[in-house]
Amino acid sequence: MSDKGPSLLTLKAMNFVHRSVIRLSLGRLGWQAAKMPVLELTTVGRKSGRPRSVMLTSPHQEGDSFLIVASKGGSDSAPDWFLNLEKDPNVEVKFQGAPRATMFAEILGEHERNQLWPMIVEGFSNYGDYQTKTSRVIQLVFLRPFT
Numbered sequence: 001m002s003d004k005g006p007s008l009l010t011l012k013a014m015n016f017v018h019r020s021v022i023r024l025s026l027g028r029l030g031w032q033a034a035k036m037p038v039l040e041l042t043t044v045g046r047k048s049g050r051p052r053s054v055m056l057t058s059p060h061q062e063g064d065s066f067l068i069v070a071s072k073g074g075s076d077s078a079p080d081w082f083l084n085l086e087k088d089p090n091v092e093v094k095f096q097g098a099p100r101a102t103m104f105a106e107i108l109g110e111h112e113r114n115q116l117w118p119m120i121v122e123g124f125s126n127y128g129d130y131q132t133k134t135s136r137v138i139q140l141v142f143l144r145p146f147t
Contacts, residue, residue, distance in 0.1 A: 036124070039066060040094040041143070043084035043105075051092075054081045058143075059124045060116065065144045066093070069120065074133030082139060093143055101145060108140045116140055 036057040045052045060067040070082040085091055085105040092100045108116070117140070121128035131138050 037061070037066070037095070039068075039143075041068065041081055042092040042094075042100070043081050044088045044090075045080075046084045046087040052081065052084060054079075056081075059120050059127065062142075065142045067116070067120075068141050068143060069127055070139040070141060071127055071130040074130035076134050076136055078136065078139070082141070085141065091143065103143045103145055106142045106144055108142065113137075113140050 036059050038055055038057055040053055041056050042051050042053040044050070056068050058066040058068055070079050072079040086107065089105040089107075091103055091105050093103050094100045120140070121131070127138070
């Protein structure tokens, strides 16, 4: 199957624009997208060992935990941030108006994923569209605060 997702350049450009909106609005805009909260996820690069940040939406929250979707727009390859947190699940997360928080990234198992997936695609059909573009199972990840 060919990689039908957006190019790496497109994804980087989208993140640059998103960060620019937040910066230029002094943090007042850009923290909501498609009726979902936006967060900045920082992982440790699995090859470089350096911090890598990306803007993501969260289609589901449970208390202080935020679910993120490793869709990469339906690409056949998993997003770099997902590969990074597979190696090191300790991440930093920035939310609107809050300081960076250290969190633990929990990749959901098949059973939990299968329970949540229908609810995610019912509320946000773009994720279902992404899944139809790839044979890879799009993973779900909970970002959980350390207690």
